[in-house]
Amino acid sequence: MSGKEVATLYSYWRSSCSYRVRIVLNFKGIPYEVKPVNIWKKDEHLTPEYCAINPMQQVPALRIDGRTLIDSISIMHYLEETRPEQPLLPSDPADRAKVREIVSVIASGIQPLQNVGLLQLLPEEERVQWAQRVINKGFTALEKLLANSAGKYCFGDSISIADCCLIPQVYNARRFKVDVETYPAIARIDKDLLSHPAFKDAHPDNQPDAVKDAK
Numbered sequence: 001m002s003g004k005e006v007a008t009l010y011s012y013w014r015s016s017c018s019y020r021v022r023i024v025l026n027f028k029g030i031p032y033e034v035k036p037v038n039i040w041k042k043d044e045h046l047t048p049e050y051c052a053i054n055p056m057q058q059v060p061a062l063r064i065d066g067r068t069l070i071d072s073i074s075i076m077h078y079l080e081e082t083r084p085e086q087p088l089l090p091s092d093p094a095d096r097a098k099v100r101e102i103v104s105v106i107a108s109g110i111q112p113l114q115n116v117g118l119l120q121l122l123p124e125e126e127r128v129q130w131a132q133r134v135i136n137k138g139f140t141a142l143e144k145l146l147a148n149s150a151g152k153y154c155f156g157d158s159i160s161i162a163d164c165c166l167i168p169q170v171y172n173a174r175r176f177k178v179d180v181e182t183y184p185a186i187a188r189i190d191k192d193l194l195s196h197p198a199f200k201d202a203h204p205d206n207q208p209d210a211v212k213d214a215k
């Protein structure tokens with residue numbers, strides 16, 4: 001990115017995938033502006049222009065370094081590879097695999113199954129119950145994975161992309177009234193990281209009103 005160019009994050013303030021990318025941008029100190037895309041108002045927000053940016057018609061998308069990227073995990077890896085100074089992956093391949101395992105449980109095993117696009121297909125009265133089932137199953141698996149990794153965070157004592165995925169997923173879990181406290185490792189990491197500046201500034205509640213209210 002040239003010194004003058006500021007990245008643009010197309011995102012919805014409550015989207016956990018957008019929240020992941022905000023954390024990484026903050027953690028790595030990358031300046032960005034937000035273009036709100038309200039995924040609940042598809043007719044107004046999923047314009048042909050936006051669908052050309054993200055053909056999956058989802059958030060987030062990131063304009064950076066003269067290119068546009070979609071998919072939060074691909075974006076995280078791009079930022080990690082192009083801005084390695086504040087690392088979010090361990091150097092050992094086996095350790096990286098362990099971090100990616102956790103990322104995968106969240107990004108493939110939980111989030112897509114409780115995504116609004118899917119929930120809207122279910123009768124309203126079944127949505128919360130379905131989301132709770134998916135999250136509880138995933139969190140039970142995560143607790144087992146986290147038990148094998150002694151340390152403050154998802155993998156040891158360094159913050160990794162696994163933490164950048166976990167905290168937004170915990171936010172979602174609470175919105176669906178999952179009792180996060182019954183998952184001690186997850187609850188502990190969440191408590192610790194909610195006060196970390198990069199995570200705190202990325203939290204949906206801390207987004208500017210202009211972004212939250214975007215019609």
Ligand SMILES: N[C@@H](CCC(=O)N[C@@H](CS)C(=O)NCC(=O)O)C(=O)O
Nearest residue numbers: 015016017039058059071072073117
């Ligand atoms: N694999 C994509 C998933 C993106 C995704 O599911 N985004 C959600 C919000 S967190 C969305 O746009 N949902 C609206 C829809 O699918 O209609 C990523 O990680 O960026």
